[in-house]
Amino acid sequence: MVPEILFLKQEDVLNAGLMDMDGVLKMVEKAYFMYAEGEIKNPPKTMISLDSDEGVWKSRFMSMPVYIGGDINRAGIKWAAESTLNQKTGLLPMGIDMVVLSDPDTVLPVAIMDGTLITAMRTGASMAVAAKYLAKPDAKTAGCIGAGIIGRTTIWALSKVLNQLEKVKLFDLNIKKSQELFEEFKGKVNIEIAGSVEEAVKDADVVITMTTSQKPFVKKEWVNRARLFLQVGSFEAHEEIPAGADRIVVDDWEPIKYDPFSVFQPLIKSGKLRDEDVTPLYNIISKKSPGREGDEFIFFKSRGMGCLDIMVADYIYRRAKDLGIGKILHLWDSPKWV
Structure with a gap:
């Protein structure tokens, strides 16, 4: 079996419909609801920081694994990173994120995509959902x-x-x-x-x-x-x-x-x-x-919940497949040891 991984660069993620704020708001609210109903596993993020000579962080890296059950049935992880150097130079985004989606049964990765703008959209949406109720x-x-x-x-x-x-x-x-x-x-x-x-x-x-x-x-x-x-x-x-x-x-x-x-x-x-x-x-x-x-x-x-990212990323993955967007990668031609 040659597993296919759909790779979506940032432009692909945008073309698959990420800029639909109304849609992202609904997905974020749904993720919160499903979490309350026990349909989502969302452990706390883990983080490592690299400090500058002054003792303040200069870069940090966070892993955010998630499983969403119900009608989504998707495992995934967001790898999020931030750099104060990027913030100072303005040459790269301060935050650079990546999302990996996996099949929850075979555990094969099915998608790798830029998560930077997914983070931005779901964060804005999460604050708005809070405002809607509060x-x-x-x-x-x-x-x-x-x-x-x-x-x-x-x-x-x-x-x-x-x-x-x-x-x-x-x-x-x-x-x-x-x-x-x-x-x-x-x-x-x-x-x-x-x-x-x-x-x-x-x-x-x-x-x-x-x-x-x-x-x-x-x-x-x-x-x-x-x-x-x-x-x-x-x-x-x-x-x-x-x-x-x-x-x-x-x-x-x-x-x-x-x-x-x-x-x-x-x-x-x-x-x-x-x-x-x-x-x-x-x-x-x-x-x-x-x-x-x-x-x-x-x-x-808000500290940020990975389930919001994976909910949006799963939608983007499914939409990209329907639209024929992205590039197919292979993890192997044939697994060496099974």
Whole structure:
């Protein structure tokens, strides 16, 4: 038997339909629901970091294995990597990801594909799904910090789920990036470029932070009006913000609970945050836990679940096969030892 592996470069992934944000939103929500129903195996990601001479990480590598059952029936893994050197030079993406899909019975790999933009799309979609269930229905203003790739997809996805959204106030240390998104979304999303973090988040109904900062920079007094704070990175909100929340919601608590860089670590160590104080988003989606209640302030933290990537990647693989996209590779002509 000569197994066929479909190789999809980034352009193939795009041509197979990745830029369908409505579709990605549905897939992300379905993955959360299936996880809540016990149909997905999604162990915590493993990570190794390589540090610079200054003692801060310069690159890191993460493995995210997953099995999705039900009508998907797919095993897969995302190999995710990040480089601060790439971020500084601008010559390569900061994050470079790859996805491998396998047959769950024969364990043969069936697809290898670029996962970089899959990560971007599902991350933006996951924040929007959180906003769909956690934001006040009349939320009109979003304050967004970070105009990078995740900022782009998050703004795009938010515009699909916040039906009353009138304005996005956007700040990035690199004003050029903010201006690029302003032009990209012109006529689709009303973006106002802010001159500071405070200006962007003040008076916003929803605050979203999507940066690589290694220290907190959003102060509690700036977000007193906000009823929902969505944090993608690790070090963005000062400790007082989640400490003062009426409710803490996360994508998956166990990995975040033991993450040494989590914004929750000081609260956990001091005994101010217990397991029973945290609600997983997937339980809200599956109606095992209640959603928003009145005017409460909700703090949501996402660490990223591999099942979202594999759900989207499996769709891309099936669509690429139907469209005849990609290149066929062979793992062997004949296996030497069986």
